[in-house]
Structure formats: C-alpha cells, structure tokens
Amino acid sequence: MARTKDPAVRALLLERAAHMLRTRAPVTLRTLVAGTGVSTMAVYTYFGGMDGLWRALRQEGFSRLTARLAAVDTTADAVRDLAALGAAYLVNAVEGPDLYRIMFDAGFDLEDPGAADETLHTLVRTVERATADGRFATGTDPLELATQSWAVGHGLASLVTSGPLPPAALGHGVPMLTALFTAAGDEPDRCRDSVAQGWAGLRAAAP
Amino acid sequence: MARTKDPAVRALLLERAAHMLRTRAPVTLRTLVAGTGVSTMAVYTYFGGMDGLWRALRQEGFSRLTARLAAVDTTADAVRDLAALGAAYLVNAVEGPDLYRIMFDAGFDLEDPGAADETLHTLVRTVERATADGRFATGTDPLELATQSWAVGHGLASLVTSGPLPPAALGHGVPMLTALFTAAGDEPDRCRDSVAQGWAGLRAAAP
DNA sequence: GCACTATACATAACACTGCTATGTATAGTG
DNA sequence: CACTATACATAGCAGTGTTATGTATAGTGC
Numbered sequence: 474m475a476r477t478k479d480p481a482v483r484a485l486l487l488e489r490a491a492h493m494l495r496t497r498a499p500v501t502l503r504t505l506v507a508g509t510g511v512s513t514m515a516v517y518t519y520f521g522g523m524d525g526l527w528r529a530l531r532q533e534g535f536s537r538l539t540a541r542l543a544a545v546d547t548t549a550d551a552v553r554d555l556a557a558l559g560a561a562y563l564v565n566a567v568e569g570p571d572l573y574r575i576m577f578d579a580g581f582d583l584e585d586p587g588a589a590d591e592t593l594h595t596l597v598r599t600v601e602r603a604t605a606d607g608r609f610a611t612g613t614d615p616l617e618l619a620t621q622s623w624a625v626g627h628g629l630a631s632l633v634t635s636g637p638l639p640p641a642a643l644g645h646g647v648p649m650l651t652a653l654f655t656a657a658g659d660e661p662d663r664c665r666d667s668v669a670q671g672w673a674g675l676r677a678a679a680p
Numbered sequence: 681m682a683r684t685k686d687p688a689v690r691a692l693l694l695e696r697a698a699h700m701l702r703t704r705a706p707v708t709l710r711t712l713v714a715g716t717g718v719s720t721m722a723v724y725t726y727f728g729g730m731d732g733l734w735r736a737l738r739q740e741g742f743s744r745l746t747a748r749l750a751a752v753d754t755t756a757d758a759v760r761d762l763a764a765l766g767a768a769y770l771v772n773a774v775e776g777p778d779l780y781r782i783m784f785d786a787g788f789d790l791e792d793p794g795a796a797d798e799t800l801h802t803l804v805r806t807v808e809r810a811t812a813d814g815r816f817a818t819g820t821d822p823l824e825l826a827t828q829s830w831a832v833g834h835g836l837a838s839l840v841t842s843g844p845l846p847p848a849a850l851g852h853g854v855p856m857l858t859a860l861f862t863a864a865g866d867e868p869d870r871c872r873d874s875v876a877q878g879w880a881g882l883r884a885a886a887p
Numbered sequence: 888g889c890a891c892t893a894t895a896c897a898t899a900a901c902a903c904t905g906c907t908a909t910g911t912a913t914a915g916t917g
Numbered sequence: 918c919a920c921t922a923t924a925c926a927t928a929g930c931a932g933t934g935t936t937a938t939g940t941a942t943a944g945t946g947c
Contacts, residue, residue, distance in 0.1 A: 477914070478924070502905055512926050513905090523905060577842040589844050620845065621852050628835025635784040637796050638827065645828050652863035656855065684943070685895070709934055719897050720934090730934060 482511060483519045490530055494571040527575065534569070534576040535588035541565045542595050551603035552659060556650055556671025558596060559626050563643050566630035573634055577627075596622055603659075610658030618657055625649050647672050689718060690726045697737055701778040734782065741776070741783040742795035748772045749802050758810035759866060763857055763878025765803060766833050770850050773837035780841055784834075803829055810866075817865030825864055832856045854879050 493500045520526040545557045566573040596619035632638040651668045727733040752764045773780040803826035839845040858875045
C-alpha cells in the first residue's frame with residue numbers, strides 16, 4: 474500500500490539516544506539525527522515526537538534492567554538470590570545513571586506499563602521461593618517484602634546517582650537487606666551469609 | 681555607588697516559582713516574570729539565569745525540609761523521634777512532590793552544599809541520642825544508620841512521587857525502619873511501639 | 888548639595904528548542 | 918502497470934534561555 478517503516482532506523486535512534494545520554498551529550502531533536510543521514514521527521518514517524526522518544530527510552534531502561542535481573546542465576550539459596558538481584562539492580566543503575574534517572578521521570582508513563590511490574594515480579598517470585606524454603610515466616614506477604622527491597626535498592630541507587638552519597642554507599646545494601654530479611658523471619662547469621670554471598674555475585678550479574 | 685538589589689524581588693520570584701511548580705504550571709523565564717511587573721532581566725540580576733533559579737529553588741527545598749524536621753518535637757524516646765523524623769521527611773516530599781524531585785536533579789549542585797548535610801546531621805544526632813540511651817548497640821555507627829534511614833525515606837518518597845508506588849506505600853516505612861532499628865540492637869517489641877508512635881506524630885510534623 | 892558612576896532594569900535581537908505544514912519520492916496493492 | 922498511501926526531506930513557526938544595548942536611578946566622593 475505504501476512505504477513501510479524500517480525497524481533498523483528506530484533501533485538506531487534509540488541506541489544513539491542512549492549513547493548520547495551515557496556520554497552526557499545533550500539529546501535534542503536535531504543533535505539526535507545529526508550525522509545519521511535521517512531527517513528530524515524520522516523521530517516523528519517512529520516515536521511521534523520527543524516525548525515518545527523519551528517514553529521509548531524509559532522502556533529501553535526497563536528492558537535492560539529486566540535483562541540484568543534475568544541474568545542473575547538461581548541457586549538453592551533463595552535469600553542469596555534475592556540479595557544478588559538487589560546487587561544487579563544497583564549495578565544497572567550506576568552503569569547507566571542517566572538512563573536510570575529517566576526511568577523515574579515525567580510521571581512514569583511508559584509504553585508498556587507492565588514493564589515495571591515485571592521487574593517487581595522477579596523479586597516477588599524469589600521471596601515466595603524463600604518463604605517456601607522456610608527462610609521467611611509463613612505469614613510473609615511476598616509483594617510487601619519485594620516492594621520494600623525495591624525501595625531500599627532505589628533509595629540507594631537514587632541517592633548515589635544523584636550525587637548526595639558516594640558510590641561506596643551502595644555497600645549499605647548489605648546491612649539493610651539483612652535487616653529486612655531478618656525481620657521477615659530469617660535466622661540472623663544464616664541471613665548475613667546469604668546476603669554476603671549474593672552481594673559477591675555482583676560482578677556475575679554483568680552480561 | 682549605584683542602585684541596590686531589592687531582596688523582596690528575589691523572594692517574590694522564588695515564591696512564585698515554587699507556587700507554579702506546585703500547581704504544575706510550566707516554569708519558564710517569561711511565564712515566571714509575567715504579571716509580576718519585573719522584566720526577564722531580573723532573573724539574571726538575582727539568579728544569574730535559569731540555572732541559578734533552579735539552584736536557588738533546590739536550596740529552598742532543603743530549607744523547607746530542614747524546617748519540617750526542626751518542627752518535630754524531641755521526646756524522651758529517641759527511637760520514636762527517629763521515626764517521627766522519617767515521617768516528617770515523607771510528608772514534606774508528598775506535599776511538594778515537584779520541589780522534592782528538583783532537589784535531587786541536575787547533579788545535585790546547591791548554593792550551599794552544607795544544606796543536605798544539615799538534614800542528615802539531624803538524623804545523626806538522634807541516632808547518637810538513641811545509642812546513648814542504650815537503645816542501639818554501643819558499636820553502632822551513627823552516620824551509617826542515619827544514612828540508611830535516609831535511603832529508606834528517599835526510596836519510598838521517590839517511588840511514590842514518581843508514580844510506580846501508590847501513596848499508601850509510604851506505610852512501608854514502619855516495618856522498614858523497625859527492621860533497621862531492631863538490627864541495630866533495639867528490643868523488637870519496644871522498637872515496634874516507638875516507631876508506631878513516631879509515625880503517628882505524622883500530622884504534628886506539619887507546620 | 889552636586890556631579891559622577893556603578894548598578895538595576897527594560898527592550899530587542901540572537902541561537903536554539905520541539906513541532907507542523909507542505910512537497911516529493913517510493914514501496915506495496917488492485 | 919497505474920494508483921495510492923506512506924516514509925521522509927525542507928522550511929517555517931512559536932517558544933525557550935541568553936545576551937547586547939540603552940536608560941534611569943541610587944549611592945558616593947567632593
């Protein structure tokens with residue numbers, strides 16, 4: 474019926490935008506398309522405008538985060554895995570601070586609102602596994618504990634990437650998660666070990 | 681030697697900017713001065729440009745936060761006070777979400793970098809008091825626990841004001857702080873009581 | 888008291904932003 | 918193969934923050 478869109482162009486613009494964000498170059502309509510050969514109109518045909526580009530970029534951020542969390546391997550120790558997920562979350566944030574910042578900007582409107590839920594769901598499932606293994610009290614609400622773990626991760630990631638806290642502050646994740654999991658019923662010493670192990674698998678989370 | 685600046689103009693612009701932020705009106709150079717009688721140049725003489733205005737606005741955000749925390753009354757129960765400070769922090773964030781968001785934007789460059797430290801120091805002093813009262817273990821690092829409490833507060837505040845979590849999620853602050861303080865050595869039941877009491881003084885924190 | 892000067896402030900133009908109206912070439916379809 | 922809907926380029930628009938220029942005025946040395 475007519476010319477069809479080239480998905481490669483969309484991917485190129487998205488990749489270039491992410492790169493410019495990483496190198497702290499100002500991402501504007503004209504600077505984005507400069508050098509790519511495509512015209513400014515491409516942004517409108519593929520994203521419907523700059524707002525659409527930012528939305529797609531937020532989506533991209535969640536996709537990368539999801540991939541990061543999926544790369545964390547599952548072991549017999551669910552509490553360890555939970556800590557490993559937390560560490561992976563922080564690594565993702567500090568490696569792409571600008572992309573991470575954008576993910577939580579502008580009223581949080583995404584192309585696919587389920588993307589954030591999926592991230593949270595990974596945590597929920599791991600909490601359920603830990604509870605099934607008898608690590609947490611039987612009455613534990615998985616969504617509640619997962620949300621609290623997320624808040625801890627986001628709090629640290631945000632304060633570090635924003636500037637007020639130095640990168641070393643990410644280490645607070647260990648005692649904080651340990652406190653959270655212990656309060657949920659895990660045996661203190663064992664919990665400390667599990668969290669420490671999961672935290673050590675911090676490098677393994679990088680693809 | 682020459683004409684002197686009128687501090688009232690500066691305060692007026694700052695107040696108006698904060699109001700426009702609160703009412704979600706776009707804050708731009710021209711919309712800011714529109715109707716005030718002053719010209720666009722005023723922004724440059726008083727703030728050196730829009731960047732300076734944003735910096736001053738961030739400063740204003742920290743000032744209001746500091747005032748909020750100072751309004752929290754000190755009781756004999758330091759752990760209760762610590763929870764009350766956390767609640768006040770959250771109230772401040774949800775009552776002025778846009779101002780709060782700005783506080784942690786743009787690389788965190790403030791006019792007075794000590795403003796954030798002062799906020800944190802309020803928490804540090806309260807932790808020290810709780811430790812002196814025998815609530816926390818003697819080896820407790822006040823700055824460490826204060827920072828962790830801040831991370832909890834900021835994590836919740838940020839996720840709620842950004843959208844992913846509903847306002848009701850602020851209630852997670854109770855179990856989270858309880859877990860943190862219990863891990864620091866406080867007796868679980870007593871801690872729960874203290875935190876609940878501090879959290880109840882949530883309305884009292886409003887000036 | 889007064890000329891002098893440095894400063895606050897207004898006006899207008901500048902380069903830039905995202906966006907849209909218009910025109911053109913082309914890929915898919917009957 | 919003609920036709921049409923669509924991708925895309927070009928150019929102009931209103932808006933942004935910033936800066937150059939001019940003017941009036943508040944403070945200071947005499």
